[in-house]
Amino acid sequence: MRFTSEQRHDDGVLEREFVLGEIPGTLWTPESAAPAPLILMAHNNGLPKGASRLVARARQSAAFGYAVAAIDTPGCGDRPRSAADEQVRAHLRRAMAAGEPVDEIFESFIGPLVEKAVPEWRTTLDALLPLPGISGRVGYSGWTAVGIRLAVVEPRIAAAGFFAGGYVPRTQREEARQVSIPLLFLLQWDDEGNPRQRALDLFGAFGAKEKTLHANPGGHTGTPWFELEDGNRFFARHLK
Structure with missing residues (x-):
């Protein structure tokens, strides 16, 4: 790991x-010198680690006392995108805008992306945990499909917060039954891009004994900011 800038x-x-x-990434750490629990913060597919909403979430969580890390997954953010990936993205956007079925398009694109992204997140975790100022307890926040796989295969993750999406690959919907760590699931009730009933069914499928669903009115980007504060308290219960 090589640090290229700091502010x-x-x-x-x-x-x-x-x-x-x-793998390009960003690490935010709090002012305190005490070791801080680490939160891996993943944006939804295709959005960069520098997206304003993710950066705002990361900085608020770091100010609360966490170390927070985000990376650009393959084909996302500033990383190279193939012509085939760009074509699938455009096809997916057109189909969703037209109200056409998107399941097979989604499976062909997001499924392989999850398979590529999860090993990179684990490699990043290997590099981050030995750093001074980071403690050994790890949380995950963000993209549901990647989070499900990480929660199943990565024993160092102790708690997770998912931003509910109805479109989750079939493999991860099956893996949800194996998710046993404490879980906070955020759902935007009027999310135009994610079917509500699918999200509710996914929440029901999780195998965790401690799982909480927070639902708020509004569209995809309308999650209230108080949910971030609640999320920080959720992680405090399980990471600190």
Whole structure:
């Protein structure tokens, strides 16, 4: 892992860009010198680690006392995209805008993306945990499909917060039954891009004994900011 830049913000949060092989990432750490639990924060497919909503979430969580890391997964953010991937993305957007069935398009694109992304998240975790100022307890926040797989295969993750999406690959819908860690599931009731009933069915499928569903009115990007505060308290119960 090689750090390429750093910036100390007014709230005391230190933001550092890093490169790990071909993986670009960002690490935010709190001002306190005490070891901080780590939260892996993944944006939805195709959106970069520098997206404003993710950065705002990451900085608020770091100010709350967590170390927070985000990476660009293959074909996302600033990483190279193949012509085939761009074509599938465009096809998916057109189909969703027209109200056409998208399940098979989604499976052909998101399924392989999850398979590529999860090993990179685990490699990133291997590199982050030995750093000074980071403790050994790990949480995950964000993209549901990647989070399900990580929760199943990565024993170092102790709790997870998922942003509910109705479109989750079939493999991850089956794997949800194996998710046993504490879970906070956020659902936007009027999300135009994710079927509500599918999200509710997915929540029911999770095998965790401790799982909580928070539903709020509004569209995909309308999650209230108080949910981030609740999420920080959720992670405090399980990581601190």
